[in-house]
Amino acid sequence: MFAPTDTQTIRDLIDRLTRLAAAEEWNGPLNPSQFAALGYLARANRFSRAPSHVADFLATTRGTASQTLKALARKDLIAETRSDEDKRSIRYDVTPAGLEMLEGPSSLEKVIDTLSPEVAASLASSLKALVLTMLHQRGGRSFGMCRTCCHHEVTETGGHCRLLNVPLSPADAAQLCHEHTPAESLQP
Incomplete structure (x- = not known):
């Protein structure tokens, strides 16, 4: 069985x-x-x-x-x-x-x-680890929010993308980016 x-x-x-x-x-x-x-x-x-x-x-x-x-x-x-x-x-x-x-x-x-805030946070963390690990294994892109990217720099007016060398509005920083590279390690 x-x-x-x-x-x-x-x-x-x-x-x-x-x-x-x-x-x-x-x-x-x-x-x-x-x-x-x-x-x-x-x-x-x-x-x-x-x-x-x-x-x-x-x-x-x-x-x-x-x-x-x-x-x-x-x-x-x-x-x-x-x-x-x-x-x-x-x-x-x-x-x-x-x-x-x-x-x-x-x-x-x-x-x-x-869901309780604790359960929701735990679920989000676990699913994020699964997705990032799978993307890393496949060579895929993370598509995270600009503000969580290693290329994002906080400025007085919102932000700046060091990779594309462009200013970012606060709205830009909260949106998904194709060039996103997580500020933290890809490994869970």
């Missing part, structure tokens, strides 16, 4: 939680990949909204990400903007209709909000 290990139990629980969240996302006009891309773009800084960044975040191919972005654009949930410096370079910004679609907490967020 098969007796699940702690590792298998944890994997099964994460998988089940992911499937429950994805099933809820199917209840609207978007599929889970489109919903994830829209959510990422809403939380990503201005330097991290290119199709390749979306592909990296979703851990998918650039072709799949491109099709996902085209579907969101057809639904007027995102808008394409070409770079003034390099007309080949594009980024996507979430439209007001896209932001409206993201309003309100999901069922998962509502359940997380019922």
Whole structure:
């Protein structure tokens, strides 16, 4: 008889939680990949909204990400903007209709909000360790908030990215960045 290990139990629980969240996302006009891309773009800084960044975040191919972005654009949930410096370079910004679609907490967020602060902090820490370790093993990017990056420097006006050598607003510092490198070690 098969007796699940702690590792298998944890994997099964994460998988089940992911499937429950994805099933809820199917209840609207978007599929889970489109919903994830829209959510990422809403939380990503201005330097991290290119199709390749979306592909990296979703851990998918650039072709799949491109099709996902085209579907969101057809639904007027995102808008394409070409770079003034390099007309080949594009980024996507979430439209007001896209932001409206993201309003309100999901069922998962509502359940997380019922956890005690201690349990929520412990869960967040454990999941962060899992994600960062897996990303480290795969050579993936962390996509953390600017203010938690080793390249972030606090200034009087908000911040400065030493990697890109650009000023950051307080809002920038709270958004996801494709170039993020955790200030702390990748190892849990």
